[in-house]
Structure formats: structure tokens, C-alpha cells
Amino acid sequence: MxxxxxxxxxxxxxxxxxxxxxxxxxxxxxxxxxxxxxxxxxxxxxxxxxxxxxxxxxxxxxxxxxxxxxxxxxxxxxxxxxxxxxxxxxxxxxxxxxxxxxxxxxxxxxxxxxxxxxxxxxxxxxxxxxxxxxxxxxxxxxxxxxxxxxxxxxxxxxxxxxxxxxxxxxxxxxxxxxxxxxxxxxxxxxxxxRPGYLWIVPAPVGGGWKMTTTDSAGAREATVRFTQAFQQVGGTVTMGTMDARIRAPRLSGDLLSFELMDERGTLRSYSGRVAGDRIEGNTRAVDGSEGRFFATRTGPGTPVDGGRD
Ligand SMILES: C[S@@+](CC[C@H](N)C(=O)[O-])C[C@H]1O[C@@H](n2cnc3c(N)ncnc32)[C@H](O)[C@@H]1O
Structure with a gap:
């Protein structure tokens, strides 16, 4: 009232x-x-x-x-x-x-x-x-x-x-x-x-994912845990015996990209589209070789607002 x-x-x-x-x-x-x-x-x-x-x-x-x-x-x-x-x-x-x-x-x-x-x-x-x-x-x-x-x-x-x-x-x-x-x-x-502001509604990505990457080196599996507060994302990846933090994460709407160094020390960029409980996209290594990746959720998602106000 x-x-x-x-x-x-x-x-x-x-x-x-x-x-x-x-x-x-x-x-x-x-x-x-x-x-x-x-x-x-x-x-x-x-x-x-x-x-x-x-x-x-x-x-x-x-x-x-x-x-x-x-x-x-x-x-x-x-x-x-x-x-x-x-x-x-x-x-x-x-x-x-x-x-x-x-x-x-x-x-x-x-x-x-x-x-x-x-x-x-x-x-x-x-x-x-x-x-x-x-x-x-x-x-x-x-x-x-x-x-x-x-x-x-x-x-x-x-x-x-x-x-x-x-x-x-x-x-x-x-x-x-x-x-x-x-x-x-x-x-x-x-x-x-007079100020004007723009927001792009981010896809929910927070939580656990199982990710498969396929490229010239073969297929590899990894578990990924994304953290999210609105469009700000971060994450850690476990691949074999290696734990790594994802680099340069970026989420705009349903477009997610990040970089990841694998256990052989090769840096790849990942660029994919989030569609509900699935993420699918392309990888590109520093030497220019390309591959594909897809990920599926392994558990419930976290709140998109990251629990902030
Ligand atoms: C600040 S004016 C903005 C008008 C227009 N959007 C513009 O930018 O020129 C806010 C408008 O919201 C309307 N309004 C206020 N509360 C509302 C509600 N609960 N549902 C629908 N309209 C509402 C008011 O009558 C007013 O016309």
C-alpha cells in the first residue's frame, strides 16, 4: 500500500x-x-x-x-x-x-x-x-x-x-x-x-557438471564445479589427478566461455551454449587445434543470484 x-x-x-x-x-x-x-x-x-x-x-x-x-x-x-x-x-x-x-x-x-x-x-x-x-x-x-x-x-x-x-x-x-x-x-x-543501464539475464550454471572434451588427443572426462553470482562465474575442474581453476570465465545470457589448462600443460579455450542441464560447444587449443565439449549437470543448481541481496 x-x-x-x-x-x-x-x-x-x-x-x-x-x-x-x-x-x-x-x-x-x-x-x-x-x-x-x-x-x-x-x-x-x-x-x-x-x-x-x-x-x-x-x-x-x-x-x-x-x-x-x-x-x-x-x-x-x-x-x-x-x-x-x-x-x-x-x-x-x-x-x-x-x-x-x-x-x-x-x-x-x-x-x-x-x-x-x-x-x-x-x-x-x-x-x-x-x-x-x-x-x-x-x-x-x-x-x-x-x-x-x-x-x-x-x-x-x-x-x-x-x-x-x-x-x-x-x-x-x-x-x-x-x-x-x-x-x-x-x-x-x-x-x-540521465543514466540508463543494461542487464542480460544469465543462464543458471552454478553447481556440479560432468564434462567430456573430445579433440585430437582423444576423449577426456572432467568434473566441473561452477560458482555463480548473476553473470559473474568462476569454477574448478578435476581432470584425472589434476585440479585446476578455470581462467577468464565469461557468461553472457546462455553463452559461456572459459580457458582451461589440461594435465599436459595445453591451454584451451572453451566456448559453449547453456541449454538447461546441458552445455555444448567448441574448444580451441593455443596451437589452433579444435575440438568439442559437452557437459551435463550432476546435481542441483545453485541460486543464480549467488545468495546476494
Ligand atoms: C516513472 S513512470 C515511467 C513511464 C514510462 N515507462 C517512461 O519511462 O516514460 C512509471 C509508470 O508506472 C506506472 N505504475 C506505477 N505502479 C504500477 C504498477 N504496480 N503496475 C503498473 N503500472 C504502474 C505509473 O502509473 C507510471 O505511469
Whole structure:
């Protein structure tokens, strides 16, 4: 339940009031009349006001330049399905359809804003691609999205994080202004002093695996134990009598790569794709010889967040 806002004269502002000031501070430079996309399309009597109360966060639109940058950071294409959680006047959803030809959906609690967004989409000629639904982002099923955009608040991002982490590996998340706690962004950008952040949902890899490598030296088996905290991975490998730490591990979505020195002292790079309980890919030794590897889980996985906040 949202606590009532106190008046500006109160000595101790409430958390919602502080959040309101935080968002409004960012919006101060944007004249309402300059907001694109809604003035000409506004055929009903409903007039939105920057800073108007929303269910969990007020409405402040993301500036056009940052909308564009966020969608570029996510590398949106016509193959994507972009969902904006708390879509306001619909500008991110409309931009995704208009400028990137992506299918897009806005989820907005305020029914008047949903109506306004639909009119804006029609005025922009993208109502076939850009849809809007009235709903609560905390109960709405957005699991089909390939890109999720958010301009919410730090606490709301954190509340959504477990659900976001369960999305298909490789799903891109972009936010305006606020981060995801201890989950470090994969990329960040700044447009006119407004930050935007990108995360790529990592595949779950933490836990034990049995790995078989096949190359010119024959087939070898190893046991691997990956540790994971979001996209940060590490691991140890037992191969015959040798224990080694994997080098240069990198996880981006479902793409996992690392290097490993075998018992003969040959350094190989491993590059594979994680698909549920299986990892499969290629190896390449320093001498250029190539091989294949695959791995299967030997036990339950560890939490993707590594048990962090
Ligand atoms: C800061 S605005 C961002 C609008 C838009 N995403 C943008 O960046 O221009 C947040 C929006 O979320 C909506 N909202 C707040 N709580 C919500 C909830 N629980 N479910 C759906 N929408 C919500 C508000 O009405 C508001 O329009």
C-alpha cells in the first residue's frame, strides 16, 4: 500500500515523497508541452500531469533521447518483443515499434494512461505492433518478453529481480536511472545526465557438471564445479589427478566461455551454449587445434543470484 504523501512543509518527508522528489527532480528540465507524441493525439478530456500519482510510483516520462539509447543498448530488432513495465504515456513502447519495428507491449496500472497510450500509438501509426494493457506489473505475466524496459524505483526493481532472473537467458533488461542492487549492469550509458543501464539475464550454471572434451588427443572426462553470482562465474575442474581453476570465465545470457589448462600443460579455450542441464560447444587449443565439449549437470543448481541481496 502506498503511504500518503506529506505536504512540502513537513520536516520529515516520507519515502514515497522522497521518491517523488527524486523522479520529479529528473523531470524538471522537461516542459510538459515539449513531451512528444501525446499533445496532438489527445482527443479525450484526460490530461496527464508529470508527477501524478501511480500505484507504486508516480508518472515521469523518460526523455526521447534516453528512450532511443535504452533501446539501442538492448539492441532491439524486429525479432524482439519489448515490454515496458509501467508504461506511462506509452512512449517507450511506441518508439520500439516505430523506430525498431519490434512488437511491443506496455503494462500500465492507470486506465486513463492506457487509453492515452493507445491513441498515441494510433497517431504514430504503430497500433498494430504496439499494444497496451491495463494491469499491475507485479501480477502481469511478461515472461514472453525478449526485452524488458523499466523506469520504476530501486525497491521495485529489486522486488521484480527474482522474476527477471527466471526469464529466458539472454533476455535484455534496460532501466532508466535505477539499478538492481548487487546485480552489476552489463552496460551503462548517460544521456543528458540521465543514466540508463543494461542487464542480460544469465543462464543458471552454478553447481556440479560432468564434462567430456573430445579433440585430437582423444576423449577426456572432467568434473566441473561452477560458482555463480548473476553473470559473474568462476569454477574448478578435476581432470584425472589434476585440479585446476578455470581462467577468464565469461557468461553472457546462455553463452559461456572459459580457458582451461589440461594435465599436459595445453591451454584451451572453451566456448559453449547453456541449454538447461546441458552445455555444448567448441574448444580451441593455443596451437589452433579444435575440438568439442559437452557437459551435463550432476546435481542441483545453485541460486543464480549467488545468495546476494
Ligand atoms: C516513472 S513512470 C515511467 C513511464 C514510462 N515507462 C517512461 O519511462 O516514460 C512509471 C509508470 O508506472 C506506472 N505504475 C506505477 N505502479 C504500477 C504498477 N504496480 N503496475 C503498473 N503500472 C504502474 C505509473 O502509473 C507510471 O505511469
Amino acid at each position: 502506498t503511504a500518503p504523501l506529506r505536504s512540502a512543509n513537513d520536516a520529515q518527508p516520507t519515502v514515497p515523497e522522497l521518491n517523488r522528489r527524486r523522479l520529479l527532480g529528473l523531470a524538471a528540465a522537461v516542459p510538459l508541452t515539449a513531451l512528444p507524441g501525446w499533445s496532438s493525439a489527445q482527443t479525450s478530456t484526460f490530461t496527464p500531469n508529470v508527477g501524478q500519482q501511480g500505484k507504486d510510483v508516480i508518472w515521469v516520462p523518460t526523455p526521447d533521447a534516453l528512450v532511443n539509447r535504452m533501446l539501442r543498448m538492448a539492441q532491439v530488432t524486429s525479432n524482439d518483443f519489448v515490454v515496458d513495465l509501467g508504461s506511462g504515456d506509452g512512449k517507450i513502447v511506441i518508439a520500439a515499434a516505430r523506430d525498431f519495428k519490434a512488437r511491443s507491449l506496455g503494462v500500465e496500472f492507470n486506465a486513463d494512461m492506457v487509453g492515452l497510450s493507445r491513441r498515441n500509438a494510433q497517431a504514430a501509426g504503430v497500433d498494430q505492433l504496439a499494444r497496451f494493457e491495463q494491469g499491475d506489473i507485479f501480477t502481469f505475466d511478461f515472461t514472453q518478453a525478449t526485452v524488458v524496459t523499466m523506469y520504476l524505483l530501486p525497491g521495485l526493481n529489486l522486488k521484480l529481480r527474482p522474476q527477471l532472473l527466471r526469464m529466458r537467458p539472454g533476455t535484455r533488461l534496460v532501466t532508466h536511472q535505477f539499478t538492481m542492487g548487487s546485480w552489476e549492469p552489463d552496460d551503462s550509458s548517460n544521456v543528458e545526465n
